[in-house]
Structure formats: structure tokens, C-alpha cells
Amino acid sequence: MAQDLYQAPDYFHLDDLLTDEHKLIRDAAREWIKREVTPIIEDVAQKAEFPKQIIDGLAKIGAFGSFIPEEYGGSGLDHISYGIIMQEIERGDSGVRSTASVQSSLVMYPIWKFGSEEQKQKYLPKLATGELMGCFGLTEPNHGSNPSGMETKYKDMGDHYLLNGAKLWISNSPFADIAVVWAKNEKGRIHGLIVERGMKGFSTPETHHKWSLRTSATGELIFDNVKISKENLLPGKSGLGAPLMCLDSARYGIAWGAIGAAMDCYDTALRYAKERIQFGKPIAAFQLQQKKLTEMITEITKAQFLTWRLGVLRDEGRATSAQISMAKRNNVEMALNIARESRQILGAMGITGDYSIMRHMMNLESVITYEGTHDIHLLITGMDITGIPAFV
Numbered sequence: 358m359a360q361d362l363y364q365a366p367d368y369f370h371l372d373d374l375l376t377d378e379h380k381l382i383r384d385a386a387r388e389w390i391k392r393e394v395t396p397i398i399e400d401v402a403q404k405a406e407f408p409k410q411i412i413d414g415l416a417k418i419g420a421f422g423s424f425i426p427e428e429y430g431g432s433g434l435d436h437i438s439y440g441i442i443m444q445e446i447e448r449g450d451s452g453v454r455s456t457a458s459v460q461s462s463l464v465m466y467p468i469w470k471f472g473s474e475e476q477k478q479k480y481l482p483k484l485a486t487g488e489l490m491g492c493f494g495l496t497e498p499n500h501g502s503n504p505s506g507m508e509t510k511y512k513d514m515g516d517h518y519l520l521n522g523a524k525l526w527i528s529n530s531p532f533a534d535i536a537v538v539w540a541k542n543e544k545g546r547i548h549g550l551i552v553e554r555g556m557k558g559f560s561t562p563e564t565h566h567k568w569s570l571r572t573s574a575t576g577e578l579i580f581d582n583v584k585i586s587k588e589n590l591l592p593g594k595s596g597l598g599a600p601l602m603c604l605d606s607a608r609y610g611i612a613w614g615a616i617g618a619a620m621d622c623y624d625t626a627l628r629y630a631k632e633r634i635q636f637g638k639p640i641a642a643f644q645l646q647q648k649k650l651t652e653m654i655t656e657i658t659k660a661q662f663l664t665w666r667l668g669v670l671r672d673e674g675r676a677t678s679a680q681i682s683m684a685k686r687n688n689v690e691m692a693l694n695i696a697r698e699s700r701q702i703l704g705a706m707g708i709t710g711d712y713s714i715m716r717h718m719m720n721l722e723s724v725i726t727y728e729g730t731h732d733i734h735l736l737i738t739g740m741d742i743t744g745i746p747a748f749v
């Protein structure tokens with residue numbers, strides 16, 4: 358990849374609304390991405406490899422459970438800090454951000470919120486340092502947008518549970534040490550279980566040939582009569598509301614993250630447009646290119662403020678699931694549109710791995726689908742404003 362000359366756009370001085378601590382966290386993450394991620398990311402993306410060597414660095418910038426209290430190994434930071442970290446990581450790559458989101462919001466969050474004290478002590482400190490990596494199993498082959506229909510189930514065998522079923526499209530599954538798995542009991546009630554690698558009957562085959570999120574390992578979780586200790590059930594909450602709370606946290610992070618990908622595409626396209634000469638002028642001098650760039654920075658600015666406000670509401674405990682859906686939906690579509698327009702500004706160069714844009718564009722095709730599709734988030738907002746669910 359060409360030298361990383363990234364300069365983050367901040368057209369309306371959003372920085373003035375951040376605390377000094379936010380800016381320190383942001384600058385540390387930004388600098389680390391530039392130093393450790395952008396030099397290797399194109400190569401690992403082309404090879405479709407998850408770069409395990411960055412796990413330690415991710416932990417050090419607070420990417421694993423920044424909002425988890427310090428007594429459990431987290432950083433005890435606010436939600437704006439979590440968002441800023443996700444934004445900076447996704448500026449580098451959505452696949453790397455996916456790994457961090459899953460670890461923080463989908464593995465550490467449920468253990469922190471619904472786990473027993475023993476589970477918190479046992480898993481959270483090691484997840485915070487990356488000594489343990491986790492994944493989150495909700496989606497199944499026959500149940501994506503409608504997880505309430507899940508078929509994975511466990512049976513009470515007296516002194517243990519027996520787990521059977523399969524999960525598909527699971528980020529981090531091929532290398533995760535533990536999986537937070539959502540399954541139904543004999544009464545059809547959904548509970549979370551912690552499944553550990555090495556348990557007999559548990560396997561995690563990798564999903565190959567993805568054109569998107571190539572730096573994030575994706576796979577299945579297969580449970581064939583897996584014997585689970587009763588201590589591994591998350592006791593604090595049951596029902597679909599439990600995984601949906603985790604998804605709120607992850608979707609909130611994605612709303613921030615997508616802005617990072619958009620900022621990187623815009624910054625690259627702006628620099629290229631000022632340097633690329635056609636018809637004796639930089640292409641930035643043509644009105645058509647200025648329209649594209651102007652609309653990009655306008656959309657980025659709107660998303661930055663929407664998301665900052667969402668962070669304030671989340672820190673006050675007032676952000677609703679529907680508000681998070683709106684921000685996730687808006688920002689991912691905005692980023693995807695900006696990636697497509699930026700790609701055009703670079704002409705043929707835009708399709709190469711010399712620039713980050715095509716990788717962002719392909720990555721965002723997953724981001725617009727996972728953690729609730731673009732359609733489903735629209736229906737969530739529709740239900741919120743009309744009071745009428747239109748899912749079925």
C-alpha cells in the first residue's frame with residue numbers, strides 16, 4: 358500500500374466537544390493504526406489472513422473492553438471513548454474493527470452484564486489483554502435476521518448440559534478460545550453459554566473465499582453433544598433481549614467505526630484529486646469532482662455529530678436501541694456510498710491495493726449486512742416511530 362498520509366477530516370471542529378482524555382485515546386489509537394496496521398493490512402487482506410500479531414497492540418490501545426471496569430481488567434472508559442477507538446481502528450480496516458467489536462461488545466459485554474462473579478473473574482481480565490480471544494454465536498444456517506427461531510438447544514442432564522446445533526458466519530470463530538453461544542433450553546427459553554475450545558464435540562470450521570472482511574476470520578460453530586458444565590451458563594439474563602443488548606453495544610461501535618472507513622476514503626480521494634492532473638488541471642478543479650468531495654464531507658460531518666450525540670446519550674444511559682439502529686444504518690450506508698464515489702475519483706488506480714478504498718468498499722458490504730441488515734434497521738426505526746412492527 359502507498360505511504361499512509363492520513364489526515365482526519367473534522368470540518369465542524371467536533372474536537373472541541375471531546376475531552377482531553379478522549380483526544381489522548383484517539384491520538385494513541387490513530388498513531389498505532391498508522392504504525393502497526395496500515396503497513397501490513399493490504400498484504401494480509403490479499404492473503405485473507407487475520408493478523409494475529411496485532412492482538413497485543415489492540416489490547417494496549419484499549420480495543421478490548423474499554424468500557425469494562427478496571428477491576429475486571431478493562432479500562433473503565435466512557436462510551437464515547439469506546440466509539441472513538443472503533444472509529445480509529447476501522448479507519449485502518451473494518452475486519453480488524455470487527456475482531457475488536459466482537460471481543461468487546463459480544464463477548465466481554467455479556468460476561469460482564471449477565472455473568473456470575475466467578476465467570477467475570479475467570480474470563481474478563483484475560484479477554485482484556487487478548488490472552489483469550491472470543492466469538493459470539495447467534496446466527497444459524499436457517500435463522501439470520503430472525504434469531505428467535507434458533508434451533509441450537511441444550512438439555513439439562515442433571516450435573517451438566519448437553520449442547521447441540523450449529524452457528525454460521527461467526528467472526529473470530531476459527532481461532533477463538535471461547536464462544537458465547539445463544540441456545541434454547543427445553544422450554545424454548547434462550548440463554549447464553551460459554552463454550553470453550555477443546556470441549557469434546559465442539560468444532561469451528563473456517564469459512565473461505567470471502568471478498569469482504571478478509572482480515573477477519575469467519576467460521577462456523579458446530580455442537581455435537583457438547584458437554585457443558587453448569588457453571589458455564591450466563592445466569593444474569595435470559596430471552597432474546599440478552600443477545601439484543603449485546604448487539605446494541607456492537608452496533609453502537611459500528612456506527613462510529615463506519616465513519617472511520619468513510620474518513621479514510623474521503624481523505625485519500627481528496628489528496629488524489631488535488632494531485633492527479635487531467636486536461637492540464639488537477640481533477641479537483643472540475644465541478645463534478647468537487648460535487649462528489651463536497652457531498653462526502655457533508656455526509657461525514659452529519660454522521661460525526663449524530664454519532665457523538667448518540668455517545669452522549671449512551672453515557673447518560675438514555676440511548677435507545679432504535680437510535681442505535683438509525684445511526685448504524687445511516688453511517689454504514691454513508692460510508693459505502695463514500696467508498697464507491699472515492700473509488701471513482703481514483704479512476705483505475707482505485708481498484709488496486711495501492712490504496713485502501715476498494716478494501717473499505719468490499720468490507721462495508723459485510724458491515725451493511727451484519728449486526729442487523731440495512732433493511733432490518735429501517736424496520737426497527739419504522740416500528741419505533743409508528744408503533745407498528747412490519748417484520749412479519
Ligand SMILES: Cc1cc2nc3c(=O)[nH]c(=O)nc-3n(C[C@H](O)[C@H](O)[C@H](O)COP(=O)(O)OP(=O)(O)OC[C@H]3O[C@@H](n4cnc5c(N)ncnc54)[C@H](O)[C@@H]3O)c2cc1C
Binds near residue numbers: 496729
Ligand atoms: C462477515 C460476517 C461476519 C458475521 N459475524 C457474525 C458473528 O460474529 N456472530 C453472529 O451471530 N452473526 C454474524 N454474522 C451474521 C449476520 O449477523 C447475518 O448475516 C445477518 O444478521 C443477516 O442474516 P442472513 O445473512 O441470514 O440474511 P437473511 O436474514 O436471510 O436476510 C436476507 C435478506 O432478506 C432481508 N430480510 C430478512 N427479513 C426481512 C424482513 N422481515 N423484511 C424485509 N426484509 C427482510 C434482509 O434484509 C436481507 O437483505 C456475520 C455475517 C457476516 C457477513
